[in-house]
Amino acid sequence: MLTLPFIRANQETTIADLQKKHFANAAEIVAQLIAQDDQRKALLQQAESALEKSNAAAKEIGALMQSGQKELAEGKRAETAALKASIKEMEEAAKAAEKELTDLLVTLPNLPHSSVPQGKTADDNEVVLTWGSLPELPADAQPHWDLIKKYDIIDFDLGNKITGAGFPVYKGKGARLQRALINFFLDEAIKAGYYEIQPPILINEESGFGTGQLPDKEGQMYVTKEEGLFLIPTAEVPITNLYRDVIVNEKELPIKNVGHTPCFRREAGSWGAHVRGLNRLHQFDKIEIVQIHKPENSYAALEEMSLHVQGLLQKLGLHYRVLRLCGGDMGFASALTYDMEAWSGAQNRWLEVSSVSNFETFQANRLKLRTKIDGKSILCHTLNGSALALPRIVASILENNQGPDGIKIPEALVPYTGFTHIN
RNA sequence: AGAGGGGUGUCCGAGUGGUUUAAGGAGCACGCUUGGAAAGCGUGUGUAGGUCUCAAGCUUACCGAGGGUUCGAAUCCCUUCCCCUCUACCA
Numbered sequence: 001m002l003t004l005p006f007i008r009a010n011q012e013t014t015i016a017d018l019q020k021k022h023f024a025n026a027a028e029i030v031a032q033l034i035a036q037d038d039q040r041k042a043l044l045q046q047a048e049s050a051l052e053k054s055n056a057a058a059k060e061i062g063a064l065m066q067s068g069q070k071e072l073a074e075g076k077r078a079e080t081a082a083l084k085a086s087i088k089e090m091e092e093a094a095k096a097a098e099k100e101l102t103d104l105l106v107t108l109p110n111l112p113h114s115s116v117p118q119g120k121t122a123d124d125n126e127v128v129l130t131w132g133s134l135p136e137l138p139a140d141a142q143p144h145w146d147l148i149k150k151y152d153i154i155d156f157d158l159g160n161k162i163t164g165a166g167f168p169v170y171k172g173k174g175a176r177l178q179r180a181l182i183n184f185f186l187d188e189a190i191k192a193g194y195y196e197i198q199p200p201i202l203i204n205e206e207s208g209f210g211t212g213q214l215p216d217k218e219g220q221m222y223v224t225k226e227e228g229l230f231l232i233p234t235a236e237v238p239i240t241n242l243y244r245d246v247i248v249n250e251k252e253l254p255i256k257n258v259g260h261t262p263c264f265r266r267e268a269g270s271w272g273a274h275v276r277g278l279n280r281l282h283q284f285d286k287i288e289i290v291q292i293h294k295p296e297n298s299y300a301a302l303e304e305m306s307l308h309v310q311g312l313l314q315k316l317g318l319h320y321r322v323l324r325l326c327g328g329d330m331g332f333a334s335a336l337t338y339d340m341e342a343w344s345g346a347q348n349r350w351l352e353v354s355s356v357s358n359f360e361t362f363q364a365n366r367l368k369l370r371t372k373i374d375g376k377s378i379l380c381h382t383l384n385g386s387a388l389a390l391p392r393i394v395a396s397i398l399e400n401n402q403g404p405d406g407i408k409i410p411e412a413l414v415p416y417t418g419f420t421h422i423n
Numbered sequence: 424a425g426a427g428g429g430g431u432g433u434c435c436g437a438g439u440g441g442u443u444u445a446a447g448g449a450g451c452a453c454g455c456u457u458g459g460a461a462a463g464c465g466u467g468u469g470u471a472g473g474u475c476u477c478a479a480g481c482u483u484a485c486c487g488a489g490g491g492u493u494c495g496a497a498u499c500c501c502u503u504c505c506c507c508u509c510u511a512c513c514a
Binding site: 041044045047048049051052054055057058059060061062063065066073076077078079080081083084098247368370377 | 473483
């Protein structure tokens with residue numbers, strides 16, 4: 001959530017930045033926000049001065065009662081009683097104005113960083129770098145959805161039976177590969193100074209709001225019927241919300257947390273040929289890194305996180321590229337996002353395997369996550385990234401490493417899998 | 424899940440309708456004292472909003488959360504969340 005003082009002080013750039021993110025009617029909405037804020041302030045002042053009068057009168061009555069002047073007190077009481085209704089009305093009006101204002105403010109996306117390229121779609125993203133080279137594959141190379149059947153390691157039919165589409169069952173070496181990747185990614189993060197967290201994977205509404213999933217993306221999450229709890233779409237939600245309503249001691253910054261969780265996404269209406277197999281699932285495992293910083297350090301941290309993710313891909317020997325997302329393709333809450341895409345040999349295309357973002361104060365403002373610097377409380381910057389999401393990594397490893405001996409496990413993973421080939 | 428007891432500031436803790444403008448203590452910060460330290464003494468010590476060029480000041484809200492009663496609520500009532508004890512159940 002953007003802050004009103006910032007919008008007021010930077011109207012021109014706010015409008016231009018919103019347009020860069022292809023937010024419709026930016027100028028009108030900014031003007032409307034400011035008008036509503038003016039109105040809110042006026043109503044608030046009205047209500048507060050009425051309250052002040054009523055508080056003073058109540059105090060006077062108290063004093064009169066105490067000194068035994070009952071009749072004077074009774075008179076005063078009758079007088080003050082008449083104020084009540086109008087005070088209530090004013091308070092309600094002020095509250096309604098504030099809610100209206102917040103409801104509108106919450107619809108504004110975060111402003112993009114100056115380095116974010118102009119553009120509308122994924123085609124406009126900027127390729128920052130490409131690492132490695134195309135894998136050499138046999139002529140009869142198969143896509144991963146055939147390989148998993150050939151080696152009987154991931155079973156969609158069984159998942160269909162017990163749950164539904166998009167909930168695969170991992171079996172044998174497929175299950176062990178999952179576990180190996182999870183441990184490998186966690187260990188690498190811990191080596192890089194992250195602190196491991198195992199959060200709940202159901203979250204309440206406040207948490208959904210704190211990181212920006214609610215009220216907007218309600219349809220993306222599964223909800224429990226009785227309690228109204230949401231299954232997390234990413235560990236970012238619980239791990240970042242640990243710091244909701246917290247004033248972090250400056251000495252504790254930066255905070256670097258990592259957690260592995262399953263992630264649940266409804267992905268309503270997005271099924272088709274390009275989301276076959278492991279490319280898009282309703283449930284998948286992901287290791288998420290989350291950092292909290294003082295504002296001046298957050299962009300250095302973003303680069304560090306990007307390098308960490310790249311290090312993982314390099315150790316797995318996957319051909320990858322890094323994209324700087326354009327304004328139109330970025331997430332709602334992000335100020336700058338790097339996507340890492342791994343090459344999928346048999347599908348002949350790039351698969352997004354990580355997304356690393358700096359949210360600046362956007363989430364912190366919703367979370368009320370602050371720190372104190374020189375006695376002043378300021379909003380922290382939050383960042384997060386996948387390090388990494390499993391299914392597409394598995395797809396890439398299977399496709400890129402297939403050969404006559406079966407699928408070769410990347411060397412860095414062998415200590416974790418305990419086997420060198422899937423065959 | 425049933426019965427009972429609780430939730431007050433950074434922490435402990437008093438407070439069952441009106442100088443509570445949240446007592447008292449601890450902690451922390453600064454000062455005095457001291458050769459130095461401790462002790463002692465003094466002062467200060469939250470968050471958010473509004474007003475204000477800034478600061479100060481003034482003001483509103485905040486005693487788990489949300490509503491209500493009242494001229495006035497930490498205190499009374501309702502709803503809800505969380506914690507503790509016992510019972511039940513369970514991995």
